[in-house]
Amino acid sequence: MTSLPAAQNGATDDQNASPQDGGAAAGGFDADHDHIHTQIHAHDETQGETQGETQGETQGDEVSSDDTDTAAGASPAARETVPVDLVLVARDGVADYAAGLPAPERGWIAANGFTGRLGQRLAMPAEGGRIGRMLIGWGTAAERRRVRFALGQVAAAAPPGLYRLAAPLPPREAEEAALGWLLSRYRYTRFKGGDTGADGDDEAEAQAELMVPEGVDGERLGIIAEGALIARDLINEPANHMGPARLEEAARHLAEQHTAAFEVTAGDALIERNFPLIHAVGRASAQAPRLVDMTWGDPAHPAVTLVGKGITFDTGGLDLKPAAAMKLMKKDMGGAAITLGLAHMVMALELPVRLRVLLPIAENAVSGASFRPGDVLSARNGRTVEVNNTDAEGRLVLADALALAAEAEPELIVDFATLTGAARVALGPEVVPFFTDDEPLAAGIAEAGARVADPVWRLPLWPGYEADIEPAIADLDNAPAGGMAGSITAALFLRRFVGTVPWLHFDCYAWSPKTRPGRPMGGECQAARAVLALLEERYPPR
Secondary structure, three states: OEEOOOOOOOOOOOOOOOOOOOOOEOOOOOOOOOOOOOEEEOOOOOOOOOOOOOEOOOOOOOOOOOOOEOOOOOOOOOOOOOOEEEEEEOHHHHHHHHHOOOHHHHHHHHHOOOOOOOOOEEEEEOHHHOEEEEEEEOOOHHHHOOOOOOOHHHHHHOOOEEEEEOOOOOHHHHHHHHHHHHHHOOOOOOOOOOOOOOOOOHHHHOOEEEEOOOOOOHHHHHHHHHHHHHHHHHHHOOOOOOOHHHHHHHHHHHHHHOOOEEEEEEOOHHHHOOOHHHHHHHOOOOOOOEEEEEEEOOOOOOEEEEEEOEEEEEOOOOOOOOHHHHOOOOEOOHHHHHHHHHHHHHHHOOOOOEEEEEEEEEEEOOOOOOOOOOOEEEOOOOOEEEOOOOOOOHHHHHHHHHHHHHHOOOOEEEEEEOOOHHHHHHHOOOOEEEEOOOHHHHHHHHHHHHHOOOOEEEOOOOHHHHHHHOOOOOOEEOOOOOOOOHHHHHHHHHHOOOOOOOEEEEEOOOEEOOOEOOEOOEEOOOOHHHHHHHHHHHOOOO
16 A cells, blocks of 8 residues: 655736735645545455446546535445445436436435536445445536546545445556546645544544556556645745744655765855855855755766745735735745755656756845845856846846756756746646746646646746846846736846756745635645656656
């Protein structure tokens, strides 16, 4: 059994974002991960005799909160050794499925109003008061196109016990179903006490477990889920527990787990080693800013560098955010969290790459040492930057890290950042915009995201906006006036620091504003699985 570890539309970095739509991130990390309750049951035997067949096509529609079990029946005992079959029944397959059943079972289905609505559940009783099998509404093809991880709705509500899909799904759909099951079981309960799920209580002991579906690599899927949950934990952690030192500790823990080399440059050493923008952004905080530099893998393998924005809390600096826009700023280290989650996937799956992880970490605080609007700062690559808004700090810390990444000329640089509210206005919280001027890379990541249900969408590095980031008194402007095309101008700014190295930039939200199948409300690991799929295709595991 694979048991996962507890694992505004403006130019500035989310400066005008609402509590639901804007912002940048901080997060949390529990080295023991004992508050994550997610399991998939690995089994060597085949699916066995099925008690029904999938009626209809594939994945689904948004599931409403009232899609509860249509029958009150006995639950399978916790850790039940006999698996309960999950029978996926589409709306147009209910009549045909029922026609093949004994009259009492047909009557049970009719009496409980089972229509095959997506996410609907009906426990079919068996002898001894146990559940014989469970019918799962699989909706229509149109409904299934509207939601990812439809089976996750079942995992979140199913009684404790062991479950299996009654009939095989196509491999891609089976993997999505199993991953949705795993991701839906996540709960962040570190600060919950009493009977609320913390400290190894009954909730942690009794879970709904799923046997690995036919055609799915359970070990690989467990590693992917681990990475996603590491990122969620980090993002969900309150900022008073997740300052720069704590985020460094999380990265160090991951490096130790995978025997990666680990180096940190902190405080005034940033000036000495030529990371002036990271230092400027973080110097007002009681905790020193820092740059984490982690390397792993054979130096002879292709070099891939991941960069993650690590602003552990963003007040906006002297251009102070209003209270509503500051509410979610614990998640402004979401880029770093996603980077660490992806790094775990790459290292645990032993991809044949020379991996480097760079995390510029700082708190954008307010004090007498704060950098100011109107300051002109020098970057690592020698470019000067006029600060027109201190709330556009994310691109400053990324600039130094990207410049360092480019110096080594890797085959690929990928950065993740909770960078702009403009990205949320353009694409909402579910779809992550990406930027690159490499056409094969753009096509590859778009295809990979679609294939693994990790949606990304390309936005242009529009050359007509280049002049907007070029002020009168410096090389670059960190916050162009006007507040339009904010995600594009931020990406254009970052491109000035990567040279000619192939580069992907993701402007992530890193947060689920409401619970959906496979995505509980809270921190979210976005675009990492898409990048992993791209890397696996380019550098297949050996």
